[in-house]
Amino acid sequence: MAEPLLEVRHLKVHFPTSDGVVKAVDDVSFTIDRGETLGVVGESGSGKSVTFLTIMGLTNLKSARVEGEVLFQGVDLLKLPVEEMRNIRGSKMTMIFQDPLTSLHPFYKVGDQIVEAIRTHQHVSKREAMDMAVDMLRRVGIPKPDERAKQYPHEYSGGMRQRAMIAMALVLNPDLLIADEPTTALDVTVQAQILDLIDRLKEEFNAAVVMITHDLGVVAEHCDNIQVMYAGKAVEYGSARDIYYDAHMPYTWGLLQSITRIDETGEKERLKPIKGLPPSLIFVPPGCAFHPRCPYVFDRCKTEVPELLPTNGHHAAACHLSLADKERIFKEEVLQRA
Amino acid sequence: MGRYIIRRLLWVIFVLLVITLFTYLIFFKLPPGDPAVRFAGKQPTPESIAEVKKQFGLDKPFYVQYGRFVKRFFLGDQYGWPGLGFSFNTRSALRPIIVTRMVVTIQLALGAALVWLLLGIPIGVLSALRPRSLGDRLAMGFALFGVSAPVFWLGLIFLYLFWYIPAQHHWPLQSGLAAGSGYVPIGQGFFTWVNHMIMPWVVLALLFAAFYARMSRGNLIETMSEDYIRTARAKGLPERRVVVKHGLRASLTPVVTMFGMDLGTLLGGAIITETVFNLQGLGNYVIQSVRGSDFNAILDVTVVAAFFVTTMNLIVDIIYAFLDPRVRYS
Numbered sequence: 001m002a003e004p005l006l007e008v009r010h011l012k013v014h015f016p017t018s019d020g021v022v023k024a025v026d027d028v029s030f031t032i033d034r035g036e037t038l039g040v041v042g043e044s045g046s047g048k049s050v051t052f053l054t055i056m057g058l059t060n061l062k063s064a065r066v067e068g069e070v071l072f073q074g075v076d077l078l079k080l081p082v083e084e085m086r087n088i089r090g091s092k093m094t095m096i097f098q099d100p101l102t103s104l105h106p107f108y109k110v111g112d113q114i115v116e117a118i119r120t121h122q123h124v125s126k127r128e129a130m131d132m133a134v135d136m137l138r139r140v141g142i143p144k145p146d147e148r149a150k151q152y153p154h155e156y157s158g159g160m161r162q163r164a165m166i167a168m169a170l171v172l173n174p175d176l177l178i179a180d181e182p183t184t185a186l187d188v189t190v191q192a193q194i195l196d197l198i199d200r201l202k203e204e205f206n207a208a209v210v211m212i213t214h215d216l217g218v219v220a221e222h223c224d225n226i227q228v229m230y231a232g233k234a235v236e237y238g239s240a241r242d243i244y245y246d247a248h249m250p251y252t253w254g255l256l257q258s259i260t261r262i263d264e265t266g267e268k269e270r271l272k273p274i275k276g277l278p279p280s281l282i283f284v285p286p287g288c289a290f291h292p293r294c295p296y297v298f299d300r301c302k303t304e305v306p307e308l309l310p311t312n313g314h315h316a317a318a319c320h321l322s323l324a325d326k327e328r329i330f331k332e333e334v335l336q337r338a
Numbered sequence: 339m340g341r342y343i344i345r346r347l348l349w350v351i352f353v354l355l356v357i358t359l360f361t362y363l364i365f366f367k368l369p370p371g372d373p374a375v376r377f378a379g380k381q382p383t384p385e386s387i388a389e390v391k392k393q394f395g396l397d398k399p400f401y402v403q404y405g406r407f408v409k410r411f412f413l414g415d416q417y418g419w420p421g422l423g424f425s426f427n428t429r430s431a432l433r434p435i436i437v438t439r440m441v442v443t444i445q446l447a448l449g450a451a452l453v454w455l456l457l458g459i460p461i462g463v464l465s466a467l468r469p470r471s472l473g474d475r476l477a478m479g480f481a482l483f484g485v486s487a488p489v490f491w492l493g494l495i496f497l498y499l500f501w502y503i504p505a506q507h508h509w510p511l512q513s514g515l516a517a518g519s520g521y522v523p524i525g526q527g528f529f530t531w532v533n534h535m536i537m538p539w540v541v542l543a544l545l546f547a548a549f550y551a552r553m554s555r556g557n558l559i560e561t562m563s564e565d566y567i568r569t570a571r572a573k574g575l576p577e578r579r580v581v582v583k584h585g586l587r588a589s590l591t592p593v594v595t596m597f598g599m600d601l602g603t604l605l606g607g608a609i610i611t612e613t614v615f616n617l618q619g620l621g622n623y624v625i626q627s628v629r630g631s632d633f634n635a636i637l638d639v640t641v642v643a644a645f646f647v648t649t650m651n652l653i654v655d656i657i658y659a660f661l662d663p664r665v666r667y668s
Contacts, residue, residue, distance in 0.1 A: 058571055090574025097572075102565035105584055106664055107591075117573040152663045168573070 003074055004031040005057070005175060011068035013047075013054050020282040024050040026232035027068075032176070037202065037209040039223035039240070041216055041255060043278045047232035048212045052178045055096050057085045073175070091121040094169035098181040100161035104153035111149025114168045121172055127158075136167040139204075140197060148329050157188035163197065170201055177202070178210045183218060195222050206297050208235055216252075216260040220244060228252050231289035238315035248317035248326045250294045253334045286318065296321060296329065342667035343656065350648045354419060355408065357644040358637060362404050365633050372396075372632045377426055407637065415653040423634040427627075434625070436638050442521050443619035446542065446611065449535055451542035451597070458550025459593070465551070466558035467581065477551060484548025493541045493614035500537060519616035540613040542608055546600060553596065557589035564588070591661045595654050602650030606643025 013025035025047040032038050040048045053059050053069050062144065070077040072093065077085060097103040105113060114133035115126060124132070130149065137145035140163040153161055162182060169177055179198060183191035199222055202209050211219050219226060219240075226243045228236040228251065236249040247253055254274035276293040279285055285292050291301040298320070306318040311326075319326065374391040375382060382390075391397040395406060409421075415421030417431035425432050463482075465474040497519075524531040561567065562585050570584040572579075607621025616622075620639050627635035659665045 056572060058568060085572045086576065088574075090572060095572045097565060097569065099565060103569045105566040105570070105588070107587055107662060116575070120574050120576075154664050165569075 001243045004071075005034045005036075005073065006032040007069075007071040008051075009069040009071070009072065010056065011051065012056065012066065013050050014065045014067075016065065017282075023232050023284060024064075024281055025054065026284075028229070028232075028234050029068075030227055030234060030237065032208050032210065034175070034208055035202070036225065037199075037211060037223045039219035040210060040212045040229060041214065041219065041226060042229035043214055045231075045278050045281060046229040047281075048229045049180055051229075052095070052180065052210060052212060054205060056093060056178065057089055058095075063314055068306060087121065090117060090173045092174050093176045093178070094172070094174045095167050095178040095180055096162070096165045099185045100158060100165050101153065101185075103165060104161060106153055109150055109152055110155060110156065110164050111255070114149075114164070114171055117168050118171055132171055133167070136171040137164065140164070140167045140170075140201070141193075141214065142167070158186050159193060162186060162190075162194050163202075166194075166197065166201065170205055170207070173205055174207055176208045176210070178212070180212045181214070182211070184213070184215075191218065198222070215259070216243070216255045225254055228255065231284055232281060233318065235290065236315075236317040237308065242315040246315070246327075247330055247334065248315070248321075248323075249319045250296050250321075250329075251290045252317075253325040253330065254293075258333060288318070296325075339659070339668060343652075346652050346655070350645075350652060353648050354641060354644055357525075358407065358411075358641055359404065361637055361640045362400075362407065365636055366396075366400065366403065372427055373633060376631055411641070416595075422638045425632055425635050427630050427635070428630045432635055432638050435635075436620075436642065439618060439620045439623045440642060441615055443604060443612070443621065445524075445535065446608060446617060446619055447531055447601060449539040449602050450542040450546070450604065450611075453539050454546035454550055455597070457543065458547035459554045459590070461547070462551040462554030462556075463558055463581075463586065464554045466562070469559060474555075478555075481548040481551045484544045484551075487544065489541060489545060489610045490614055493611065496537050496541050497614070521617045521619075538611050538617060540609055541614070542604075543609045550593065550596070554590065554593055557592060558585055561589035562583050585616060591658070594657060594661060598650045598654030598657070601649070602647040603643075605646035606649070609641065635639075 008031070009027055009029050011028045012023075013024040015024060028047070028051055030038070040051070041046045051060065054064070055077065056064055057074075059066065066078060068078070072088065074125075077088070080088075099279070104110065111130055111133050114136065115129040118129040118132055119126070122129075134145045134149050137149055142148050142160060142163055148156070148160075153164070156164060167181075177198070182198065183194050186194060195218065197207060198211075201207075211223055213219050216226075221240075223240050225237070225239055227234050228243070228249065230251050236243065236247065236252045238246075243252060244256070247256060251274070254272075257272040258274060259290065274293060275295075279289055279292070286305075287303045288294070288297075288301045288306050291297045294301065300320045304320065306320050308316045308318040310316045311323055317326070372387075374387050374394060374396055377394075378387045378390045388397070395403055398406070410421035410423060413419075413421065415423060417424070417433045422428060422432040422436055422517040454477055461477045465477040468474050478605065520534060522530050522534045546644075562581075566588075567580060567584055572581045575584075607619055607624055609621035609625060610619070612622040613625065620642060624636060624639040626632075627639065655667075
């Protein structure tokens, strides 16, 4: 089998604070292949953003303790000198963020901000870079891109700003695009457009995409594989099909049940939220971190940390329930609603 | 933009009128003593007092006096434009006096401004980039000292250290490291001029430098946690460029506003600094005029000071529109 594009092994990101050590990411491993779209799903504070900010080299290393390996095209990024990491960041591996208004610099024209990204990594003239920027703005579907390039971010609408961010991220033809909640701050109608755009460009650029989100509904049709995270750990991993039709972890069930959907019969149904709050990352509950909120909890869950074990093929879940129980509960209780 | 500026200029004139009206009320209506009595000689007769009153225009009702002032100010008087009237004290034109004083104050204010910008902003920026480091703590210690030390005290300490001690011990530099006091025009030699101005500049600038260090530190720390800074880093920009082009640019914009207003205020006279270092500037003059009930002079300095403050405000607002593209005036 070919070498994966990105392989993360036992990544730990801990932040020592005066109240104790915040275990933002606690032993997470996964791989991403070329051309793959990986959805990373979890609540706020589940460690999904920190994982990828660390992979990008954007966590503050003075305040964070990082362990493990991040192999990108075979090179461990965590051991790379700052300058070499900087060359990868923004050219081979790029990232877009949740709120496109605050993510673009308010004082510089959109075109100039893209030009800056280009010229940081490629020796081209300003004019050539601007041509590339305008061309890229056109490809992300911004009308009159040559005029739009001369405008400031506040003159763009929310969806246009995210398109501009995507243009900036893809203009150097990266191998990996990390999208951190790219649609959370956008209108629902615009969300679908942006996700379709990312899909289309992924094909055009032959890039791998990581889609970080808290909404399983958003990633359903756009991801090949999905990793569910909870309290700094990966708790379930599988193909989109595995997660939607055969989920094995009570937390994933909770996420599936909290997707808004309108019934064919038009019947109004109340959302079923996951009870309780995400745990503190300083005092993570012993055993399975999800056990205080889990409706199917039993004694073993309170003491023993479940490992992320494969159940069939590459589908894996971290849960002490027996496979038979998981399948029964999923069919009887979760699918009933889904 | 053009319309906006015209509207703002009209506003400046209105503000000046209001300020002069209040100054008029305070100095012509409230004080217990009659300036005419003071200036009518040692043993004034009612006739001589009446004569002085007439000369000063104090015999007319308040509103006529004020109207005359406004008229001569905007249309000019026998001494030129703008009409600043004559001094009760010397009975000579105030215009040349005010201009001479203003030149001294402008030199003091601009020099001090340069010192505090060059001192305050780099200190603030360096502390912001290394929060809680030794350098940051030293810098903020300096800032605390700067905002706490009163100018009159600091001025005297500086005089003692850099003028009195060197002079006492006959150090090679004859007049000490800096000249103690007084003003020398730049025409008498650049170094003589600097020698006389350096202490007032530094003493006046220290307080502001401390404020500016704190302000630029706070602004930069806040800016560096903005999302667009993360984007700049995600683009792979070198850290220096992230700080200078993305961080500083955004964090120093509010400093421009502060600077304009501080400079405007100072241009109206730095009373304590001018007094400690015996600089014949506007601040020094206004004290002298208040003591001598020289009402026209007080009024003139007030107008000049108010003019600088309002004009600097206008300039700052216009500059801001260029610095921050989100600001547009219509």
